[in-house]
Amino acid sequence: MAIYSIKDLEKLSGIKAHTLRIWEKRYKIISPQRTDTNIRYYLDEDLKRLLNIALLNRFGVKISRIADMSDEEIALQVSSISDRINESEAQLDALTISMIEMDEVKFHKIINQKTELLGFERTMMEVIYPFLDKLSVLWFTGSINAAQENFMANLIKQKIYVAIDQLDIGISSEQKKVLLYLPEGESQELSLLFIQYLFRERHFCVVNIGGGIKFEDLRGAYDIHHPDYIFTIINEPRQRQSIQDYVTKISDFFSDSVIILSGFQVIQGNMKSSKNYLIMHSLEDLFSTLNRDELPDMPGESHSRGK
DSSP: OOEEOHHHHHHHHOOOHHHHHHHHHHHOOOOOEEOTTOOEEEEHHHHHHHHHHHHHHHTTOOHHHHHTSOHHHHHHHHHHHGGGOOSHHHHHHHHHHHHHTTOHHHHHHHHHHHHHHHOHHHHIIIIIHHHHHHHHHHHHHTOSOHHHHHHHHHHHHHHHHHHHHTSOOOOOTTSOEEEEEOBTTOOOHHHHHHHHHHHHHTTOEEEEOOSSBOHHHHHHHHHHHOOSEEEEEOOSOOSSSOHHHHHHHHHHHTTTSEEEEESHHHHTSOOOOOTTEEEOOSHHHHHHHHHTTOOOSSTTOOTTBOO
16 A cells, blocks of 8 residues: 655646645545654545546636536546546546556546547557656555556557557568567557557568667577667666667667667766667657658768767
8 A cells, every 4th residue: 555645646636736735624525644743644545536637627616616526527527528638638647547456347438539649650659658757656655556658558568469469571682671679678568569569650661679688689580580780678778788888789789770779868867879779858859750750771871869
């Protein structure tokens, strides 16, 4: 069972701590527990109730009216407006609730509605990824368990798999080929899967060999496919060599390919210049580069390479 400070509730609900204290005092919408040293804290049920209240309030229901509702009435009202959720903060609240309650129906209803309105790519960029950013607070506070985390990750992966399956693979000699992988110790499978979609939707031939890839395995895949591009994400520190040494190794060994690098360690690593790699500072950076068709055809052709 997780516990929360009022600052945690502020971050997760988007409602200022000052406002929460007023609601708590005036309307008794949530009741804090207290430690032996009289420090206030809140429980999972308080968070779920507050997220539902925040959602109703954003849809114009006055807090005084919500305060008179039972938990069942609040849940019923939230369910009744779920088809009308368009505001970004309300969407994040609803997705957070669906994860905490492990409610697959609610998740699909929200995402399907947004996909019909915006298309799959924009739904991922404007809804799913902001939601995952918000969940980083939940990971940090330990407020969700492994079952809830896996539940939500698997639902998102299902959506991406379906979107990929709907694309025409279409192999031709005109297509550029990109090899996607994650080194050992990395765990960004969901992001790599979405990146597979982005490349394939733009008619690249995509070979996704997944995570936990040793250099020898990468070399074997390279020998089979001889890709034009190799894409990877490096968020975690390397255990046996520096990030620079690792990048230099793959850059030198696969010198006929453009190495596309992303991830915290790459961005923060002050990488030395190389003729055949370029750094993507964010998913939006990759998204924009692909949309502008600015990936170089051959190593050394683009000014946006590693700096």
